[in-house]
Amino acid sequence: MVLLKRLAAAFCLLLCTAAAAQSSRAIEIPGWFAESFLDFRDDVRDAAASGRRVMIYFGQDGCPYCKRLMEANFSQRDIADATRRDFVPIALNLWGDRETVWLDGRTRSEKDLAAHLRVQFTPTLLFLDEKGAVALRLNGYQPPPRFRLALAYAAKAKPGGETLAQYLAARPPPQERTIAPAPGVFREAPLALAKGRPTLVLFDARVCDPCAEVHDAFRRPELQAALKSMNAVRVDSEGTRLVTTFTGVKLTEAQFAASSDVSFRPALRFYDADGNEVFRIDGYVRRFHLASSLDYVLSGAYKTQPSFQRYLQARAEREREAGRVVELW
Missing domain, CATH: 3.40.30.10 (Glutaredoxin)
Structure with missing residues (x-):
């Protein structure tokens, strides 16, 4: 059964890759992303058995932020290694028609699942813990220094534990620019x-x-x-x-x-x-x-x-x- 599921997932991935290759706006997904049959109940269970969590990526062709995530973030060895070590990464198309089974047991297409989860931005990343709860959700792109912190947090986050804001506050970012708000644009007082x-x-x-x-x-x-x-x-x-x-x-x-x-x-x-x-x-x-x-x-x-x-x-x-x-x- 496991072999059949893997073969079916691989065939589906092959079809999706062939279709994407026909578009000049296609976003190339790293080859180390998982081949999944998109039953996330099984994905969470299998990931937990290997000591990892599930990372779901929602993207779309022509998305510059998705391209940036792949080329500026996942191209870096330490980010790729941390992702592969701690997560099972699964890619979904925001407008896709592949069949998925969410944690509630309901079958939905990729685009219907995105709507169900209220995905408004690409990329959106959902990190699911060992029980399928959302340990972290990233709505939109984050540059590499911040993304590294998000990965480290998502790998260990627990319900009711330290929030991402608290985690980040204890780990100041490297030297960055001091802001210079344009005068008169935003209300400063009261x-x-x-x-x-x-x-x-x-x-x-x-x-x-x-x-x-x-x-x-x-x-x-x-x-x-x-x-x-x-x-x-x-x-x-x-x-x-x-x-x-x-x-x-x-x-x-x-x-x-x-x-x-x-x-x-x-x-x-x-x-x-x-x-x-x-x-x-x-x-x-x-x-x-x-x-x-x-x-x-x-x-x-x-x-x-x-x-x-x-x-x-x-x-x-x-x-x-x-x-x-x-x-x-």
């Missing part, structure tokens, strides 16, 4: 969240390379114009200033970041005019995706299109049809 129109809260840190890049992007006129239509608040995730939440509760910046499930910085939280969170970004993001996230919320598109990826595809196509260059990376 830090009070107000209803009445959409709100963006940007959680950053004073020394943080990706944060500095986001602040650079917000210097662009088109992004600043979008921010004028919403309440834009900057919160230092390690800060001590008081933040007044939508419900009137006063928290320090650090407490507010913790209550908002912030681990890696920058993190963006979008709220509607009534103070309800409607969208979030937790991974490394470039200008087009940043601008698209603002439009996704301000236009109200999130109300009718729950898939941010489909919204991105449609927006990129409109931009190209209008003769504008779309720089995804």
Whole structure:
């Protein structure tokens, strides 16, 4: 039975590889990713028997962040070795039709499983522990120094144990850029969240390379114009200033970041005019995706299109049809 499953998985992988080879936008997956029959109950059980955990990768062709993960992260020997040592890595296509069996026993296609798990970004990585619980979820790309920390955490994380934010706080990143927020773009004081129109809260840190890049992007006129239509608040995730939440509760910046499930910085939280969170970004993001996230919320598109990826595809196509260059990376 095991042999038959392996042969079937290998045949399925061969078909998928052949199909991907026909696309110039295909993302090459490392050959050491597992050949799985995509019954994740079996995958979790088999991984645990070998002293490892399951890592599920959701990606798609043409995704620059997925390409970066494969070429900048998994190409590094120590990252590849740690992944192979501690995890059974399994690749899924965000829009794929292969049949999967999730931990609840239900059969779904890859794309239906992605929708069930509310995958909004590619890459998204789910790390499952020995019992199938999600030990860590990474929504979006993280550069190698941060990704190494995420792998180490996911290999040992336990329910009710140390959070990723606590783990990261005890392991400061290497020397990074000091942020330089554009003046007048974000509300600095008072830090009070107000209803009445959409709100963006940007959680950053004073020394943080990706944060500095986001602040650079917000210097662009088109992004600043979008921010004028919403309440834009900057919160230092390690800060001590008081933040007044939508419900009137006063928290320090650090407490507010913790209550908002912030681990890696920058993190963006979008709220509607009534103070309800409607969208979030937790991974490394470039200008087009940043601008698209603002439009996704301000236009109200999130109300009718729950898939941010489909919204991105449609927006990129409109931009190209209008003769504008779309720089995804």
